[in-house]
Amino acid sequence: MSEELSIAVRHAFADFSLDVDLRLPGRGVTVLFGHSGSGKTTLLRCVAGLERAPRARIALNGDCWQDDNGHFVPTWQRSVGYVFQEASLFAHLDVRANLAYGMKRALGSAGQDDILRMAQRFGIDPLLSRRPAGLSGGERQRVAIARALLTRPRLLLMDEPLSALDAARKEEILPYLEALHDELDIPVLYVTHQIEEAARLADHLVLMEQGRVTSSGPLDSTLARLDLPLARNQDAGVVIETHVLGHDADWHLTQLGFAGGELWVSERPFPIGRAVRVRILARDVSVAHSAVHDSSIQNRFACTLAGIAPADDPAQCLLALDAGGVPLVARITRRAADQLGLTVGAQVWAQVKAVALLE
Numbered sequence: 001m002s003e004e005l006s007i008a009v010r011h012a013f014a015d016f017s018l019d020v021d022l023r024l025p026g027r028g029v030t031v032l033f034g035h036s037g038s039g040k041t042t043l044l045r046c047v048a049g050l051e052r053a054p055r056a057r058i059a060l061n062g063d064c065w066q067d068d069n070g071h072f073v074p075t076w077q078r079s080v081g082y083v084f085q086e087a088s089l090f091a092h093l094d095v096r097a098n099l100a101y102g103m104k105r106a107l108g109s110a111g112q113d114d115i116l117r118m119a120q121r122f123g124i125d126p127l128l129s130r131r132p133a134g135l136s137g138g139e140r141q142r143v144a145i146a147r148a149l150l151t152r153p154r155l156l157l158m159d160e161p162l163s164a165l166d167a168a169r170k171e172e173i174l175p176y177l178e179a180l181h182d183e184l185d186i187p188v189l190y191v192t193h194q195i196e197e198a199a200r201l202a203d204h205l206v207l208m209e210q211g212r213v214t215s216s217g218p219l220d221s222t223l224a225r226l227d228l229p230l231a232r233n234q235d236a237g238v239v240i241e242t243h244v245l246g247h248d249a250d251w252h253l254t255q256l257g258f259a260g261g262e263l264w265v266s267e268r269p270f271p272i273g274r275a276v277r278v279r280i281l282a283r284d285v286s287v288a289h290s291a292v293h294d295s296s297i298q299n300r301f302a303c304t305l306a307g308i309a310p311a312d313d314p315a316q317c318l319l320a321l322d323a324g325g326v327p328l329v330a331r332i333t334r335r336a337a338d339q340l341g342l343t344v345g346a347q348v349w350a351q352v353k354a355v356a357l358l359e
Helices: 040-048 095-107 111-119 135-149 167-179 195-201 219-223 333-342
Strands: 003-013 017-024 028-034 055-061 065-066 081-085 153-161 189-191 204-209 212-218 237-248 255-259 263-268 275-283 285-288 300-312 317-324 326-333 348-354 356-358
Touching: 003 040, 017 040, 017 204, 017 212, 028 040, 028 111, 028 195, 040 055, 040 153, 040 189, 055 300, 081 135, 081 275, 095 111, 095 135, 111 135, 135 153, 135 167, 167 195, 189 195, 204 219, 219 237, 219 326, 237 263, 237 326, 255 326, 263 300, 285 300, 285 317, 317 333, 317 348, 326 333
Parallel strands: 028 189, 028 204, 081 153, 153 189
Antiparallel strands: 003 017, 003 055, 055 065, 204 212, 237 255, 237 275, 255 263, 275 356, 285 348, 300 317, 300 348, 317 326
């Protein structure tokens, strides 16, 4: 049965206040996104029971862990796995023993077959006899995630698990995190202030600012909302779920399909039908009144202009586009919008100059 996570916290801490009321999906990855100091980690700690806010209600699938009548389930009795910014492994234990600790907390005894399967899942089975000091940062975090999952949690909490890693180590660990979408039947709460991580990992996005939630919703529609500050960022864009239609060996291209049309990207060895998540930045989308064929831009599809809003740069504006029910955002100059006579409801063609695959 899918879980449903409800979180309501209203409390003034020493340096800021939280005022949050959320109903979150019972499966998939919910990303808490916002600048440092927006309250993301404190909210996560409240869910785990590490912070106690008197005015709070936290429940998982109807199982109340805390309410404002004094009921409070301590951390060790909450079925949560917690992955911190630092791996926090036991330095005196090898990898196998660190993983066994997670099993012991969940079941009372360590099953070696379960440990091996989890180690293989995260590519750390060759490291079982090593101690944490002999591991890279990415390897330590993979051990930490595997240990958290071996507790058999009903909820997985992840507090910026990539923040202490360099770019190479982040790329090493991201594919394992992306697999959480399909492999876990529990909710995951993931904290980050990096939009790239949110784009790659989130199913549901919660935007936080100064202890409050400014928006909460599915990733695709939330990223496309022109009324949110996120849309006015220079790296603003949307994430689209596509699938592989085919490959063109002559031109070394791969064709992707989605509800609004097709996209061509550099050739990837993906099987036909594979789901692929792509990110399209607003600055890489232009519009025209008709399908332009005498252009180097190969990706184009029909859209409805759903909204127009000013950008932070007074010379530019933002366009909300609907491509067969899939939201897109374009950033163009106000002069171009005026010359094209763009109005909400108009039928236009989106031209996409670049597509980033989020593998």
